[in-house]
Amino acid sequence: MNAPTSQPTPLSFLDLVAVREGSTVAEALAIALRTARHAEALGFARYWLAEHHNMAGIASSATAVLVGHIAGGTQTIRVGSGGVMLPNHAPLVVAEAFGTLAELYPGRIDLGLGRAPGTDGLTMRALRRDRIEREEDFPRDVAELQHLLAPAEPGQQLIAMPGAGTRVPIWLLGSSLFSARLAAAQGLPYAFASHFAPRMLLQAIELYRREFRPSAQLAAPYVIIGVPLIAAPSDEEAEFLASSTFRRVLGILRGDRRRLQPPEENFIAGLHPEERAAIADFLGAAVIGGPDTVRHGLARLLAATAADELMLVCDIFDPALRLRALDLAVAARDALTPRP
Template sequence: MTTSLPEPSLPLSFLDLVAVREGGTVADALAISLRTARHAEALGFSRYWLAEHHNMAGIASSATAVLVGHIAGGTSTIRVGSGGVMLPNHAPLVVAEAFGTLAELFPGRIDLGLGRAPGTDGLTMRALRRDRVEREEDFPRDVAELQQLLAPAEPGQRLIAMPGAGTRVPIWLLGSSLFSARLAAERGLPYAFASHFAPRLLLQAVDLYRTHFRPSEQLAEPYVIIGVPLIAAPTDEEAEYLASSTFQRVLGILRGDRRRLQPPKENFMAGLSAEERAGIAEFLGAAVIGGPDTVRDGLARLVAATGADEVMLVSDVFDADLRLRCLDIAAAVRP
């Protein structure tokens, strides 16, 4: 008699913006990030990614490759990567050398997620890129160049990433529109949709990616990660209270008034206009906020709707201990 094995649990990962909390320092934020990564690793999370943002008061993840090395060096098994490096801000050779070095330091553990947004405001974008003007065709070309630089060097190849050549660091394409979904499908690359802040095109993008996917040397079948804002607590009521830190952050983005991550406030949403509440709700359309049963049901609904292969959680909980508790709950109730 044969015994059927249970279906494997949904892979969970974590995206960290390295939030600087009100009353805290950048050093505090970096320490919390490493502590969170170690906790996620202990819970069996698949990967831990850092997001590139610049000139934002409450986010300390601008030097993304440096942070990837810091987190990888402080953990032992979890994959660590960028979610993502904003490729228009960097020459492909520089990215290949940085992530090639990381791959040599931490073999088999480094991911390279790429985005095409600036990850900042116009003034900072110009400071990063100097006089470079980005065109639509540049991103696909730069991705192709980066793939070549990370592949084994060909005979006679004059431009070689050292380190980088031959490391084959896995490349992921990230996006919140249909552009990267289509490019990921054409190139046979894994795809991560930024539904943690722009969920509107989630279903359409995932469907387009799967429909047009072409197998590649890196990937035989389509693979999709979806970003999910998570606030979990023992009760729905406590989760809603803790989520007010996230609501404040989103409202600041909508108003153009970015600040450090704020502590939670009772009845925060009640004091907002209907338009502001609607804006926050749209931004957090893929959020899962609640107690264990609510979290289980919310994750299950998202996976059923999208067919996601993996869920990447984002959790802006002010109290670092309670953020770790969020991860505990998610790991315990994952579909």
């Protein structure tokens, strides 16, 4: 574990831009921008948006467009993808899109890359057409992206314009050992998707740190972990608000995706034990509760992982209560920081 420091652990935010029941996509996009501005005011390090396709209730499919929307509506916070699902795109297209963003918002754009399709088989075929993804394609495409975002070399025939020379920071995302090993070999920062797949969290980050090789982008390992967060003034209210997340997770597990649902009293109590266990496994890294519970939950995660940064995922139905949850998270994080 890292030694205690007087600097608080950076907090960031991952947004899937949930469309709430009874609301619209336009309202979801407006809520995302308000949330990003609030996170910026609280000193969050970055605000990422995730690529998903053909999923009811998620409006983040055009990820680069949303990155530009959020970056244009904020001033200092880093904005990026968490992530772009690289198998769905040609590296040149990604380099041009994020190179353009980097020129518009210098020093503020992150490019997080994932290896999964981020959708179902039918939609995957619509995105990729007849392309069949092989295991060796992702490392090759990452290397091509790095080359396209680096300064153009004499005689280089394929140049991303915009993109060449922007050196947009690349992050690798994952929920298994594959991307952890690749991030280590390439000397890239690593974000583990523990907000929905926490089972291999400790094994993946241990492998990443052990095998890390310094690079021009990064001198030492850097780990972000995803943390589902539901914070409220009391444990009881937090558990009630978390039922919206529980309902979303159960829908994912059942293959019945819907818009984000309002909270429901005693939702968990009405489920079968197997369903409760599946939700608990999905949300194994979650921090749900009042101020003391949140503080202890964040401390537990940091003690177990020594994460360099926590990326919060907060699916609270009422947008104002989601902003309040971020306030409470910052207070809990600050209470963990040793006084100099």
